[in-house]
Amino acid sequence: MLADDASSPKQTKGARTARRILDAAEELFAQQGYDGTSLRQIAERVGIKEPGLYNHFAGKQALYEAVLFRALNPMAQALAQLMEDASQLRDYTDLPSVMTDILFEHPQMASLFQQGMQGDTNSTGNQLVNGWLEKLFNQGMHSMEEFGGVTATSSAGQTAQDRATLAINVIAMFNLTTGYFLAQRAFDSLAAGDLLDPDNIAKQKRLLHKVIRAMLIS
Amino acid sequence: MLADDASSPKQTKGARTARRILDAAEELFAQQGYDGTSLRQIAERVGIKEPGLYNHFAGKQALYEAVLFRALNPMAQALAQLMEDASQLRDYTDLPSVMTDILFEHPQMASLFQQGMQGDTNSTGNQLVNGWLEKLFNQGMHSMEEFGGVTATSSAGQTAQDRATLAINVIAMFNLTTGYFLAQRAFDSLAAGDLLDPDNIAKQKRLLHKVIRAMLIS
DNA sequence: CCTATAAATTATCGACCATTAATATTTTTC
DNA sequence: GAAAAATATTAATGGTCGATAATTTATAGG
Numbered sequence: 148m149l150a151d152d153a154s155s156p157k158q159t160k161g162a163r164t165a166r167r168i169l170d171a172a173e174e175l176f177a178q179q180g181y182d183g184t185s186l187r188q189i190a191e192r193v194g195i196k197e198p199g200l201y202n203h204f205a206g207k208q209a210l211y212e213a214v215l216f217r218a219l220n221p222m223a224q225a226l227a228q229l230m231e232d233a234s235q236l237r238d239y240t241d242l243p244s245v246m247t248d249i250l251f252e253h254p255q256m257a258s259l260f261q262q263g264m265q266g267d268t269n270s271t272g273n274q275l276v277n278g279w280l281e282k283l284f285n286q287g288m289h290s291m292e293e294f295g296g297v298t299a300t301s302s303a304g305q306t307a308q309d310r311a312t313l314a315i316n317v318i319a320m321f322n323l324t325t326g327y328f329l330a331q332r333a334f335d336s337l338a339a340g341d342l343l344d345p346d347n348i349a350k351q352k353r354l355l356h357k358v359i360r361a362m363l364i365s
Numbered sequence: 366m367l368a369d370d371a372s373s374p375k376q377t378k379g380a381r382t383a384r385r386i387l388d389a390a391e392e393l394f395a396q397q398g399y400d401g402t403s404l405r406q407i408a409e410r411v412g413i414k415e416p417g418l419y420n421h422f423a424g425k426q427a428l429y430e431a432v433l434f435r436a437l438n439p440m441a442q443a444l445a446q447l448m449e450d451a452s453q454l455r456d457y458t459d460l461p462s463v464m465t466d467i468l469f470e471h472p473q474m475a476s477l478f479q480q481g482m483q484g485d486t487n488s489t490g491n492q493l494v495n496g497w498l499e500k501l502f503n504q505g506m507h508s509m510e511e512f513g514g515v516t517a518t519s520s521a522g523q524t525a526q527d528r529a530t531l532a533i534n535v536i537a538m539f540n541l542t543t544g545y546f547l548a549q550r551a552f553d554s555l556a557a558g559d560l561l562d563p564d565n566i567a568k569q570k571r572l573l574h575k576v577i578r579a580m581l582i583s
Numbered sequence: 584c585c586t587a588t589a590a591a592t593t594a595t596c597g598a599c600c601a602t603t604a605a606t607a608t609t610t611t612t613c
Numbered sequence: 614g615a616a617a618a619a620t621a622t623t624a625a626t627g628g629t630c631g632a633t634a635a636t637t638t639a640t641a642g643g
Contacts, residue, residue, distance in 0.1 A: 160640065161589065182400035186631065198633080199591050207631065258483065265476065265547050277554045284555045307558070314556035315545075315568050319576075322544030323537055329483050330536040336486075336495045337502045338532035340525070350533050354580070358537075361579035362572070378610065379619065404601065416603080417621050425601065 165203040167193050173214045177255035180262065181211055212271045215263060218256045219275050221249050226279065230286055239287070243324045243355040250328050251348060257328035264321075280317060287313050316362050323358060327351050383421040385411050391432045395473035398480065399429055430489045433481060436474045437493050439467050444497065448504055457505070461542045461573040468546050469566060475546035482539075498535060505531050534580050541576060545569050 158166070171192040175184040186207055190197045204210040225245050233239055250257050263272030264280075291309060327342070334342040341347070376384070389410040393402040404425055408415040422428040443463050451457055468475050481490030482498075509527060545560070552560040559565070 159589095164590080180398050180400060182398060185629075187629085195590090196592055197631085198593085201632075202590050261479070261547070264551050268550055273550060277551055280551055280555060307556075308564075310556045311558055311565050312568055314552050314558075315565065315572060317555065318545065318548040318551060319541055319569075319572060321551075322540050322548070326540030326544055327533075327536065329479070330540070332486055332491060333482050333495055333498055333536060334532050337498060337535065338528045340529055340532075346526075347529050347533065350530055351537075354533060354537060357579045358576050361575045377619095382620085403599080405599085413620095414622060415601085416623085419602075420620055 161203070164193065164195065164199075168200060168203055168210070169214055169217060172210050173218060173253075173259070174255055176211060176214055176262075177258040181207075186210075215259055215272050215275055218253065218259050219263075219279065222246065222256075222260075223279060223282075225249060226282060230282070239283075239290075240356065240359050242283070243320055243359065244352050246324045247327070247348065247352055247355065250325065251343065254328045254331070254343065257325040260321075260325050261329065280321065284314060284317050287317065319362075320355070320359070323355060379421070382411065382413065382417075386418060386421055386428070387432055387435060390428050391436060391471075391477070392473055394429060394432055394480075395476040399425075404428075433477055433490050433493055436471065436477050437481075437497065440464065440478075441497060441500075443467060444500060448500070457501075457508075458574065458577050460501070461538055461577065462570050464542045465545070465566065465570055465573065468543065469561065472546045472549070472561065475543040478539075478543050479547065498539065502532060502535050505535065537580075538573070538577070541573060 168189065172184070172189050175189055175192070178184075186200055187197050189210075190200055193200075200210065204213060226242070229239065229242055229245065259272070260276055263270075263276035266273040268274075288310065291313065331342045334340065334347075386407065390402070390407050393407055393410070396402075404418055405415050407428075408418055411418075418428065422431060444460070447457065447460055447463065477490070478494055481488075481494035484491040486492075506528065509531065549560045552558065552565075
């Protein structure tokens with residue numbers, strides 16, 4: 148009643164509770180996974196009864212997909228922005244740093260992305276995350292063909308090798324960037340500090356740059 | 366009845382079904398998570414009825430912990446072996462490669478380790494994985510103190526910085542090594558190949574070495 | 584202000600869950 | 614081979630799950 152609930156008065160009441168449902172669901176799905184989270188739990192956190200959720204989302208699966216979609220949106224936008232600006236391969240060096248900034252604002256999203264990547268092939272989460280990785284991968288392939296040498300000299304076998312190497316690098320950077328935020332408890336146990344401390348974020352970014360540089364040299 | 370069930374005739378019948386339960390549970394827990402896996406499912410895969418599980422494990426939680434313990438054992442042994450042999454910091458360069466070999470034999474274990482690292486602090490899985498990481502971390506701290514310079518010249522603030530940096534590096538290597546095996550579907554989608562192909566494993570190992578080398582230079 | 588619509592609640596359903604008790608069967612041991 | 618112990622089965626219990634229907638309450642638009 149202070150300034151908590153009546154904030155952002157622009158949207159209608161229904162849209163506001165829908166957003167609050169998404170917020171609660173995002174946090175709980177990230178912390179406990181899909182099966183470990185019940186609609187009762189989400190409703191309780193929002194402050195409504197369980198069937199009230201169905202006025203805003205068709206069901207549990209639809210809610211989960213909505214959460215994933217909203218969470219992945221800033222990532223997709225950041226990649227699209229970078230692809231628009233970047234003209235050469237080197238410009239993609241900043242992507243993990245940008246991703247880290249985004250994940251810093253919503254650390255729990257990292258868990259959702261990992262869940263998506265590990266989900267089965269026909270699940271929405273897997274398709275969303277794989278689609279994002281594919282965009283990045285294809286851009287990398289394109290840059291390599293342009294920059295890396297004359298395509299005519301490359302045999303088909305060489306191309307397959309390049310594809311595999313690039314895929315391994317892309318996956319490694321994805322795991323390195325998202326995995327950092329999944330290790331909060333481990334980091335606290337090891338270094339007795341906070342992973343989200345700006346000093347540590349800066350250290351992680353330096354590491355990401357070092358790894359990218361190591362990747363770019365053959 | 367062919368040569369499938371009667372294999373490894375040394376152990377008693379009870380011990381053999383217990384092992385088969387562990388095998389089935391490991392695979393299902395890794396693929397679907399703890400909450401996403403039911404005891405019915407495990408029992409069905411083993412070929413017994415659900416209550417039969419209770420003759421071998423006290424309950425679902427106990428079974429999960431037994432799976433984790435058995436899976437983490439080869440990792441712990443590998444680390445202990447390496448700590449025994451290695452005399453200097455450089456010798457730990459091979460650890461990710463050894464871990465990769467172990468995970469190659471049981472790729473689904475990677476998922477269990479990630480689940481453990483992300484679990485809440487008082488869960489058995491989190492304690493097991495954190496304990497393993499702590500051993501590695503402490504060895505790293507010890508090596509740094511021995512090798513990295515005179516301890517008297519290092520201020521307390523410098524030590525805290527070193528701790529944080531080492532923790533970030535250890536976590537990064539863990540994520541890089543285990544995360545590779547969690548990306549099977551993504552890799553297939555990107556490179557249209559098999560992550561477990563020896564060529565790709567070799568590529569991943571080369572990447573791990575490159576990253577370690579990048580870490581060791583300040 | 585009044586009405587049409589949106590949103591939230593109560594009550595309830597069938598399905599599946601982990602676990603237990605009682606019983607039957609198999610396996611080990613002497 | 615018989616007794617003892619281990620292992621498996623059938624049956625049932627209480628609890629939680631996601632989802633639906635019917636109803637009441639709150640909101641928005643004219």
